[in-house]
Amino acid sequence: MSSISVAMTVNGTRVSESVPARTLLVQLLREQLGLTGTHVGCDTSQCGACNVLVNGRAVKSCTMLAAQADGAEVLTIEGLESDGQLHPMQAAFKEHHALQCGFCTPGMVITAIDLVANDANPGEATIRKYLEGNFCRCTGYHNIVKAIAAGAEAMRS
Amino acid sequence: MADNGIGASVRRVEDDRFLTGRGTFTDDIDRPGQSHAWIVRSPHANAKIKSIDIAKAAAAEGVLAVFTGADMAADEVGSLPCGWDITNRDGSAMKTPPHPPLAVDQARHVGDQVALVIAESRALARDAAELVAIDYEPLAAVTATAAANKPGAPQVWDEIPDNLCYDSGWGDEAATDAAFKQAAHVTTLELINSRIIPNPIEPRVAIGEYDAGNGKHTLYTTSQNPHVIRLLMGPFVLGLAEHKLRVVAPDVGGGFGSKIFHYAEEAIVTWAAKKVGRPVKWTAERSEAFVSDAHGRDHVTTAELALDRGAKFLGFRVRITANMGAYLSTFSTSVPSFFCTSVLGGVYTTPAVYAQIKAVFTNTVPVDAYRGAGRAEANYQLERVVDKAARELGIDPVELRRRNLIPSSAMPYMTPMALEYDSGDFAANMDACLKAADYAGFEQRRAAAAKQGKLRGIGLSVYVEAAGLGPSHLAGKLGAHAGLYESAEVRVHPTGSVTVFTGSHSHGQGHETTFAQVVSEQLGVPLESIEIVHGDTDLIPFGMGTFGSRSIAVGGSAIMVACDKVIAKGKKIAAHMLEAEEANIAFADGVFSDSASNQTLTLGDIALSAYVPHNYPLDSLEPGLDETAFYDPPNFTYPNGCFICEVEIDEETGAVAVVSFTAVDDFGTVINPMVVAGQVHGGVTQGIGQALLENCTYDGDSGQLTTGSYMDYTLPRADDLPTFAVEHNEIPCAHNPIGAKGCGEAGATGSTAAVINAVINALAPLGIEQLDMPATPHVVWRAMQAAKAAAAE
Amino acid sequence: MYDFTYHRPATIADAAAAFKACAEAQFLSGGQTLLPIMKQRLAKPANLIDLAGIAALRGASVDGQTVVIGATTPHADVAGAAEVRSTIPALAALAECIGDPQVRNRGTIAGSIANSDPSADYPAALLGLGATVRTDRREIAADDFFTGLFETALEEGEIITAVSFPVPKKAGYAKFPNPASRYAIVGVMAVETAAGVRIAVTGARPCVFRATSFEAALGASLSSAAALPAFPADGLNQDIHASAEYRAHLVGVMTKRAIAAAT
Secondary structure (H helix, E strand, O other), rough: OEEEEEEEEEOOOOEEEEEEOOEHHHHHHHHEEEEEEEOOOOOOOOOOOOEEEEEEEEEEHHHHEEHHHOOOEEOHHOOOOOOOOHHHHHHHHHHOOOOOOOOOOOHHHHHHHHHHHHHHHOOHHHHHHHHHHHHOOOOOOOHHHHHHHHHHHHOOO | OOOOOOOOOOOOOOOHHHHOOOOOOOOHHHOOOOEEEEEEOOOOOOOEEEEEOOOHHHHOOOOOEEEHHHHHHHOOOOOOOEOOOEEEEOOOOOOOOOOOOOOOEEEOOOOOEEEEEEOOOHHHHHHOOOOOOEEEEEEOOOOOHHHHHHOOOOOOOOHHHEEEEEEEEEEHHHEEEEEEEEHOOOOOOOEEEEEEOOOOOOOEEEEEEEEEEOOEEEEOOOOOOOOHHHHHHHHHHHHHHHEEEEEEEOOOOOOOOOOOOOOOHHHHHHHHHHHOOOOEEEEEOOOOOOHHHHHEEEEEEEEEEEEOOOOOEEEEEEEEEEEEEEEOOOOOHHHHHHHHOOOOOOOOOOEEEEEEEEEEEEOOEEEEOOOOOOOHHHHHHHHHHHHHHHHEEEEEEHHHHHHHEEEEEHEEOOOOOEEEEEEOOHHHHHHHHHHHOHHHHHHHHHHHHHOOOOOEEEEEEEEEOOEOOOOOOHHHOOOOOOOOEEEEEEEEEOOOOOEEOOOOOOOOOOOOHHHHHHHHHHHOOOOHHHHEEOOOOOOOOOOOOOOOOOOOHHHHHHHHHHHHHHHHHHHHHHHHHOOOHHHHEEEEEEEEEOOOOOOOEHHHHHHHHHHOOOOOOOOOOOOOOOEEEOOOOOOEEEEEEEEEEEEEEEEEOOOOOEEEEEEEEOOOOOHHHHHEEEEEHHHHHHHHHHHHOOOOEEEOOOOOOOOOOOOOOOOHHHHHHEEEEEOOOOOOOOOOOOOOOOOOHHHHHHHHHHHHHHHHHHHHHOOOOOOOOOOOOHHHHHHHHHHHHHHHH | OOOOEOOOOOOOHHHHHHHHHHHEEEOOOOOOOHHHHHHHOOOOOOOEEEOOOOHHHHEEEEEEEEEEEOOOOOOHHHHHHHHHHHHHHHHHOOOOOOOOHHHHHOEHHHHHHHHOOOOOOOHHHHHHHHOEEEOOOOOHHHHEEEOOOOOOOOOOOOOOOEEEEEEEOOOEEEEEEEOOOOOEEEEEEEEEEEEEEEEEEEEOOOOOEEEEHHHHHHOOOOOOOOOOOOOOOOOOOEEOOOHHHHHEEEEEHHHHHHHHHOO
């Protein structure tokens, strides 16, 4: 089996691992690094449960080889808190009951943060459109949309 | 009300772990020494398995073992059981075919489990799985519900003629036939309740582990009801007694019914872990979920409504053919029969109701309960027919419903299907919903939409469910092999904090918060001093689990009863400590008080005394403050409500947009309005999904699943949906201590009819009377084309 | 996915050399199509040559009346690039409706067009705008590039380096997405250039094509008032989401909408 060495920064920590070449970024995160907050919900690159930020952009970590992330800065759901405080987007999700089973939640929060980086004050239609790559089966998105608007506001202030 | 007690929108205690990536879903668990399973699945819908050659696979890199159905049969592994027997109209028993975890000599649907490869990694297991050489002899297959029972249809089971599982009758056929003879008008509607793939975002996972030291098996699994899995899989499939089998369902990423059932993979990994002497983990790919998670719905129905001259409903009659798939999943047989037919009377005074249900086998994935199971199908049929009758008679659909609603003054109300509705004000729900949705202003909105080239429509649906499952004695009479109580253990610790062990598993419902609210209200203990534990058969006394909107009504009631027992025992302890008469001890807000002396003791004081029984009535009372209750409900609960949907249809493309959705629900006592509204949002979305987007289809010739991934199966996305307007009309359940009716399924139960009624309302000016779900752009466009062609003739 | 050997060359020459040296090699750009196919084990490259390390292949620029998009420029960058939005807003708009935000952050123009998926968006942009595909060997006109279902004029080992788009007088894109995959059931790029009108259609046939009957009806300009002939259903794709007749109808509707959207 063909192995490669990869090195990257994950949630602010330098990591380097030797993995089979066919290792996906999500497998590196979950299986090698124990960062199980990033989930896998589909195999067609659609559901978004695996979304993480790579160099500041939301990507599907199930559709990226670990090798492609060599040298990158990766931020996962585990890296969002600071000083034990929830990120404003995490806090908004809690306040607005934007999660039920919690499985899609990490990917949702990552996408929301990515959206706000592109649009600091997104309206409802923009939010709904930007969630095209994130499936939730529990909430009907109603509260997720509200939470993202509130989280964006909190991130502005 | 305590600040965080019943009725407060407490923010959820479980959220912090999910929001920070610290949840523990089954796939997050890795056991020491774990190996990985890959299941070889049939590519054929129906095929004899002539031979399986495992030699190459067994020799492949990293492979520990390769097993087939013959290996499991040699170990006398049993059949996955069906938990509900239905009796035929002629009194004979339904047909129950075997369901081995790995198919032995024939595969009966695409995705059927045929062989098992266990290797050091999932990738290696999958590599080796391609080396398992299976010689299949493909046979003709039948997948369509309507075709299965036709003469000459391919046979799923040689020993089951015409693919007929059962042909059962429900209700009073003679009375219903008589009602139709008297009718001034009969409305008939043939419709299909489309097939759904449940799609919780977490795929199923199972990890089997065997401890040779004590002979104990552990199964970690994505289940809504770990005790049910222990019971079904242990004694019935693997021959393991319960005390040697622990089933753990940790954080579970949604279920919607599909994680109720006992699946082959659970038995496979549990069995295999002992065979290979290492833990065995299986994680479903999404594409496997499509061909192995039990599907939902899939009924073909003829529904007839008989009305008198005043448009009062005289009788309702349905003939349903329901698809069971290739095997009988755990509760499959009960869904189109008991669960569907029991509520066919709906919210109406219809005196006579009869249903004939034929359940058929097909070469498809087994079909079982999906959110709203049976009741959603019933409501859809009924509310569609009522709308059609209104159109035929030229009566406003609201007015037709109003003439036939059961008045609140008639409660408790015995329906012709032998359910006793305990409470509900169906007219009040409808009136509130009409107001909230501005029904009166609709024609103006329709005219405004028309100027934009949009066809606007409005549709409503009134519903009642039988939920809060359910009285065990009744379920037993109806064929269930299970009891339907729930258990709770309320353990007050020596310094007054509380752990509650509940059989109601939480996989999105928020029990860890809402159950704690109940306990906080009952015992006066702050929320942060209460922990709700669920999902582990070694910790929980017993549990029937979470389905049928039963958690708060049954599980919550069990907690209430256990709390009552704690209070009752606490009063005895308080009476002793205060040297008071027990009858004079009152309990409120966490404090026991003696009305004679005004002395008080806190629950913490009592608990400490119970565990440090120095000043304690040891001669008459055991130490400790730990009470268990098994609550068996005396009746079902009857969540009810009204939904109104408005749609706009792009006349050029046929695309349907839901522009508003209003729900008014009576769930009885609401513990946490925020959480309950969330359940409605999610349930309604699944209904909108079925009505407009989702569709599971098979190719009729090959039996291949043509919607086998999210590339073809449309899961609702954020931009497919509106914001929802949700109101509660709380009329407490009259027969359970908590007053709650349950809220989990209502959204899915009532919404499909509201959406399709709205679509038909929009299209009716073109002469369109009937559409089946899902009303995709293509379906709507075709209907418009056909209507235009018909109009041009 | 199957095992493979991963290569990450730093130059186009190295990439070409790696391809030549390796058996069963395939180039990897953003991987948003290739990786899912490999995960399903429907593709089995023994060697995967990642082009992301070649800086020269990435970025959008304007050169006079030509917009040049580097081969490995992600869709999100095309959608967001000020120089694209100001010169060919329809191209930015098209890029913005590919896949979803995460796919747009990884998927690239070269990856899309090299795959020639019958329902991908970019082929309509190239064909409609009359783009030129630049490779390490030559330049290929879009009219010659897309040759069939998942087939292009690219030779074995040929590397797309950029796509150049002449700035049109105006252009608009309208897409009717597959409700599940969000690929185009029908997507139409309507373009008016000094040389006339080009109507490129994706999603409707096995390969992107120009609706010549519409071009003839429109003449020299994109006019909303023009009457378009009925589009024939013969030879159009059909699947569970749309019949050939429905697609034919949508070609007309989406063309009108693309014309209405054109700026």
